[in-house]
Amino acid sequence: MYATAKDGTKLYYETAGEGGTPILFIHEFGGNYDAWEPQMSFFARRHRCITYAARGYAPSDIPADIEMYSQANAADDAIAVLDALDIEKAHIVGLSMGGFAALHFGLRTPERALSLTIAGAGYGTERETADYFRNTSLKVADNFERDPAEFSKIYSLGASRVQFQNKDLRGWAAFAERLSHHSAVGASNTMRGVQCRRPSFWDLEEQLKTMMVPTLVMTGDEDDHCLQPSIYLKKMLPACGLSVLPKAGHTLNLEEPALFNSVVSDFIAQVEQGAWKVRDPRADPGQVMRTE
Template sequence: MALVTTSDGVRLHVEEAGEGTPILFVHEFGGDQRSWEPQVRHFSRRYRCITYNARGYSPSDVPADVEKYSQKRAVDDIRDVLDALAIEKAHVVGLSMGGFATLHFGLTYPERVLSLVVAGAGYGAEKEFEEYFRDVSLEVARQFEEQGSEAFSHVYGMAASRIAFLLKDPRGWQEFRRHLGEHDALGSANTMRGVQARRPSIYDLEEKLKAMTAPTLVLVGDEDDHCLQPGIFMKKTIQACGLAILPKSGHTLNLEEPALFNQFIAEFLAQVEQKRWLPRDPRANPAQIMRTD
């Protein structure tokens, strides 16, 4: 365990396990670094696994100023963690809010990336729901402040995309809900206002995504409705991108289906390291239905 100080003076709580090629895990809004335990236990047998709590998630610092929170700042925090650990390049794995940060990290610092795993990323990306997402994000922030994390966790944890987790693994869901209830209410509110409500839509990144060459795996649950179409969009837009859709699965993918989640990532990393995760072959023209000559 260590405290890393970012370039703007915020301390982040970092943990490591294992040795080898580094994998940095970036958590979702509803989770924290504890959420990656099934992945750290699996991948630390062969990799150097790093987790950290984002700003606003104690024991990392919880800045009171909402302007200390942004999508750009979340990206630079990934860089600062790697810098503090003297890591030149890493595989970066992110879920939801962490998936957005991972994607933006690949766009902003491509030279620091071995590969990207973007899981459950898409909320607020759909243009028809963009305004609604920003409004509901501000309402979520207000509820965290007014009710406190413990009380509001019972509501937030029952979102539609969490129900598949609850039904499959009630004990796992209850642990997720309990951890959510332990989050700092101010940190959660500021994260919602500063990061979630202000981040650009994935669709607004189309030209940048087309130019991105990092090997990328997109993971999404088939019952995570507002991530499905953004997942397909990323698959079609990023040059070296694969898409895995997990059946009967919601948003909390890494906890809901840890074995499948780990399996897909392990196979992806193996192909990346053998330089076999390639851009789509131009002969596989998506406009072609059948070949006749």
Template sequence: MPSITTDDGVRLHCEDTGSGTPIVFVHEFAGDGRSWEPQVRHFARRYRCVTYNARGYPPSDVPEDFERYSQERVREDLRCVIEALGLQLPHVVGLSMGAFATLHFGMRYCAQGAPARARSLTLAGCGTGAHPAAYATFQADARALADGIARHGMEHFAATYGHGPARLQLRAKDPRGFAEYARQLAGHSATGSANTMRGYQARRPCLYELTQEMARIDVPVLVMAGDEDEPCLEPSLLIKRTVAKAGLALLPRSGHAINLEEPALFNRLLEDFLHQVESGRWPARDAASRPSIWGPAGKP
């Protein structure tokens, strides 16, 4: 399988399947490139599908210094994948941690006044820890989780964090799929996961302080979330209200890993979005219908 080398010298493992308009899938913290298998199997029939493992996720390189993991660096790793593979205006689809990377890529490389480097952005399960009421606690929890991974290893982490409140929906709906997810999570690098948690998750900026940057995104955006993924509900609304070309889809009775939990519905929503974008039928929201970023009631 191909690999690319980032501009700071880290090798990232990639998989490239199918042909046509490219889609780049960016995985979550508890997953890796394999997490997108239900999407690659579906979309590779008509699209060129690219998945890759983030730094810290073997067979990608695992830098030992957590300072080499950050929101900016993960954003630039996505850019490096797109450039190294020669992808022209790909659709970019991210889940959770990967959705944060995709959103920051959009703020930097798909803003008004400059040529866009992506055709569209899909942000699924985006926003855990982003709300101002939860932000400081999330940072502290992420540092504690990093310490726990280093101390107890990935099997313990998968058996605890991996069974969190927004994962139980997958376990109930698809026990075999949940077992596969948990097994893959337990096999991740403890060093890479701890460094990702400490260097990236614990230091990413609060989305509620980035609304001006988000408002400048000038490509179509699809926001998706499970309606039982509580930490992502308010941030998903924030993105919808802030980005003029954003649409929001909530998947009923669903948790965090919605691409695995409801693959048919996820694929259908994503495919419809891509078709609308490619036919030029995903315009900006009418300015007369746009509320404040905090909704009709104003700031809390």
């Protein structure tokens, strides 16, 4: 099935489950719609689940024009998928690139989000490593453009991917195989148009402070360039909780599927019961201990 984005781009999606509130899953750069299979199988028991291939990822359209790839389009594409299914509101769950899309979904169209789960998001947002990230991303784009199948062997062994390989060689091999099938055009344009150009979290401070959508931020404790950005989101977003998974890297939903599903399931349950609230003003981060 296909949804149509604002600019006419066709977006492939799949659904599972019929009852309960909808959950929309948005994949990372290194994945695709089928990388959410452990979550689709688990959450479809109680929810209507949707996963889709981002633009640039087959079987969705793969625009040749880099200007058709942006952070804004990534967020708006999620809306297009919901619109195609006549879904007014959904829980939005995103990993990495998808986590950024989930955050911007909440900033741009908060009225369409029941909640946000922002997992493994932060690369390129730290000011001290911003130039390094941008230059590295451009090199990654060049490498994917030349030979996705060959470069996937390198990309899949990044510093925050080896945790997955060490725990689950079979699961990691499936991830690496999926990565090898990325489109040269789609991967390079996504890296240049979305990853390299997205704004830092620190540039969004005023917007973050007023975004009241219930939010869960998740990160692995060995996903180093997501740790500080995740803590920053926790401090800025009024209705935000932070979950740090121990001895975990970047590919959280596949590396630790049971733990990921448990944490997200509990979060969604609290949201739906009205129990996930904004931070109590008495929990003053500037206070060490109360003296009077």
